[in-house]
Amino acid sequence: MKKASKLEYDFFHEGKMRKDNCDSLNISKQNRSPMGIIGDILDVIVEGGPKGVIISTISRKANLSYYSVLDKCERLISAGLVESTKNDRNKVFVITEKGLAFFQEIRRFQSLVESMNLPY
Numbered sequence: 001m002k003k004a005s006k007l008e009y010d011f012f013h014e015g016k017m018r019k020d021n022c023d024s025l026n027i028s029k030q031n032r033s034p035m036g037i038i039g040d041i042l043d044v045i046v047e048g049g050p051k052g053v054i055i056s057t058i059s060r061k062a063n064l065s066y067y068s069v070l071d072k073c074e075r076l077i078s079a080g081l082v083e084s085t086k087n088d089r090n091k092v093f094v095i096t097e098k099g100l101a102f103f104q105e106i107r108r109f110q111s112l113v114e115s116m117n118l119p120y
Contacts, residue, residue, distance in 0.1 A: 037062070038072065038106070039106045039107065039110060040061075040063075040064075041062050041069065041073065041076070042082075042099060042102070042103040042106065043062075044057065044058045044062050045058065045082060045094065045095045045099075047061075048094070050094065052085065052093055052094040053094075054090040054092055054093075055069055055070055055073065055090070055091060058093065073093055076093075076099065080096060080098050080099070081096060081099030081102055082094065082096060082099050
């Protein structure tokens with residue numbers, strides 16, 4: 001995920017909603033595709049590395065509800081793309097080798113689609 005620019009930070013964290021902010025942010029009302037959502041979740045889990053990531057972190061970074069992330073992670077576990085373990089108090093999610101290969105294919109597909117200016 002890319003870091004937010006100063007303008008994006010001002011817009012989202014200080015509640016500034018001027019027309020020039022909206023235009024320059026290129027905000028669209030388009031929802032992410034299911035594959036885009038899975039890609040975002042896997043991206044957060046990959047960023048977590050071998051220590052893994054808890055659900056609330058995935059929820060926050062992927063901009064999804066806690067229960068939506070929980071449901072998607074259970075599906076990823078059943079597909080063998082993600083493993084979960086329990087640490088002190090939380091369930092921690094770690095990507096598998098199969099999941100990493102799948103994640104790389106998703107990113108490759110997304111970059112191809114973006115280069116063609118198609119929505120995904």
